[in-house]
Amino acid sequence: MGASYAAVVAQPLDAARIIADTLSPEDGAALLFWGVVRNENDGRAVTQLEYHAYEAMAERELLRIADEARERWGTGDIRVVHRVGLLEVGEASIAIAVAAPHRGEAYEASRYVIEQVKRRVPVWKREGYVEGAHEWVPGFTPAAG
Amino acid sequence: MGASYAAVVAQPLDAARIIADTLSPEDGAALLFWGVVRNENDGRAVTQLEYHAYEAMAERELLRIADEARERWGTGDIRVVHRVGLLEVGEASIAIAVAAPHRGEAYEASRYVIEQVKRRVPVWKREGYVEGAHEWVPGFTPAAG
Amino acid sequence: MIVRTLFFATYRDLAGTDELAVELPAGARVADLVRQLRAGGTALSSLPETPVVAVNMDYAPAATALRDGDEVALIPPVAGG
Amino acid sequence: MIVRTLFFATYRDLAGTDELAVELPAGARVADLVRQLRAGGTALSSLPETPVVAVNMDYAPAATALRDGDEVALIPPVAGG
Numbered sequence: 001m002g003a004s005y006a007a008v009v010a011q012p013l014d015a016a017r018i019i020a021d022t023l024s025p026e027d028g029a030a031l032l033f034w035g036v037v038r039n040e041n042d043g044r045a046v047t048q049l050e051y052h053a054y055e056a057m058a059e060r061e062l063l064r065i066a067d068e069a070r071e072r073w074g075t076g077d078i079r080v081v082h083r084v085g086l087l088e089v090g091e092a093s094i095a096i097a098v099a100a101p102h103r104g105e106a107y108e109a110s111r112y113v114i115e116q117v118k119r120r121v122p123v124w125k126r127e128g129y130v131e132g133a134h135e136w137v138p139g140f141t142p143a144a145g
Numbered sequence: 146m147g148a149s150y151a152a153v154v155a156q157p158l159d160a161a162r163i164i165a166d167t168l169s170p171e172d173g174a175a176l177l178f179w180g181v182v183r184n185e186n187d188g189r190a191v192t193q194l195e196y197h198a199y200e201a202m203a204e205r206e207l208l209r210i211a212d213e214a215r216e217r218w219g220t221g222d223i224r225v226v227h228r229v230g231l232l233e234v235g236e237a238s239i240a241i242a243v244a245a246p247h248r249g250e251a252y253e254a255s256r257y258v259i260e261q262v263k264r265r266v267p268v269w270k271r272e273g274y275v276e277g278a279h280e281w282v283p284g285f286t287p288a289a290g
Numbered sequence: 291m292i293v294r295t296l297f298f299a300t301y302r303d304l305a306g307t308d309e310l311a312v313e314l315p316a317g318a319r320v321a322d323l324v325r326q327l328r329a330g331g332t333a334l335s336s337l338p339e340t341p342v343v344a345v346n347m348d349y350a351p352a353a354t355a356l357r358d359g360d361e362v363a364l365i366p367p368v369a370g371g
Numbered sequence: 372m373i374v375r376t377l378f379f380a381t382y383r384d385l386a387g388t389d390e391l392a393v394e395l396p397a398g399a400r401v402a403d404l405v406r407q408l409r410a411g412g413t414a415l416s417s418l419p420e421t422p423v424v425a426v427n428m429d430y431a432p433a434a435t436a437l438r439d440g441d442e443v444a445l446i447p448p449v450a451g452g
Contacts, residue, residue, distance in 0.1 A: 268370025
């Protein structure tokens with residue numbers, strides 16, 4: 001029934017637009033996961049975060065994850081948009097919208113998508129700290145093939 | 146740590162604003178439940194929905210539910226806004242935003258809030274059908290005291 | 291004593307009004323108010339025998355004692371969200 | 372054969388470039404490509420022995436056979452979301 005949509009973009013994310021694009025007239029709800037840059041990590045004050053992606057593969061992998069979630073939980077549309085480039089504290093790095101004919105399944109599907117994104121999607125980030133240093137954030141090693 | 150906020154309003158809900166008002170600089174994510182009017186119910190085509198509330202009590206009850214969820218799952222801010230009045234298909238009737246220092250807890254807390262809203266908050270809705278009839282939607286009987 | 295009685299949704303349709311000031315004997319409880327409304331010879335006779343009630347915006351059992359000036363809301367099954 | 376090899380994040384810092392065209396003998400596998408990169412006498416000698424690799428945008432084990440023109444990405448631990 002539903003469809004999947006995934007994109008890696010350099011522009012700020014638009015929550016209202018993403019929700020509206022995900023909802024069909026037969027959906028009673030949407031669930032939006034909205035990931036943002038926070039002001040500290042591991043006790044160091046963060047001023048900005050620079051996201052890099054292997055863009056073509058990241059979009060493919062986001063789409064696969066959305067398809068898996070739709071198939072497993074029978075949700076409506078799922079839309080995942082990941083931002084890249086330089087982000088300030090409070091700006092959104094990822095939006096995951098799940099249209100929900102049935103609430104319970106939408107929660108499960110949304111959770112699945114964000115957990116899989118963090119495990120599998122080729123995206124990296126470099127933190128800028130108050131003291132001026134820049135470091136790649138340690139990440140998760142995907143399963144090989 | 147966090148705070149609760151609840152309101153019953155007659156104006157359209159603004160997803161971006163509600164998320165932004167809920168996030169603090171130390172939060173890494175927000176989860177938004179966005180309930181909308183769907184185009185059918187029990188097999189009848191719905192054209193619009195009229196929400197009524199016992200407004201003062203509804204706000205108190207929404208606030209209590211948000212407090213319960215924050216206390217139980219240790220989330221950041223929780224903000225619940227319920228709309229009343231005449232809504233068209235696709236318009237949002239409720240927004241529940243949960244700020245999430247920890248993802249898992251935000252999902253649990255968000256789910257708790259929407260389930261409790263449907264069980265306890267004094268709000269009613271009357272559906273308008275394509276054929277012109279209007280009927281109160283059968284609801285859930287709250288536990289008495 | 292007099293209690294302010296509020297009606298919503300289907301109960302409002304029965305009452306034909308949003309609210310009524312109801313006079314009750316001292317010591318009356320929620321159940322007494324409901325009995326009196328159902329016995330008034332109006333469409334409110336269709337109220338359930340034990341409707342859900344909130345007293346001063348808290349859900350309250352039928353045995354709850356009322357006081358002069360209380361706000362008593364009769365709450366039909368809710369359908370928010 | 373020649374494979375297009377892509378580097379990201381910390382691996383890009385080691386390689387000093389986003390991508391390299393690497394010449395390999397016919398029949399070479401992912402493991403051979405990694406071995407050759409590590410043996411080149413550059414900072415890429417710090418690559419793990421078995422880094423995560425994607426061949427043509429699919430994660431692929433070290434034993435995966437390569438073909439001329441393949442796009443092989445070396446994927447350091449990911450941190451999206």
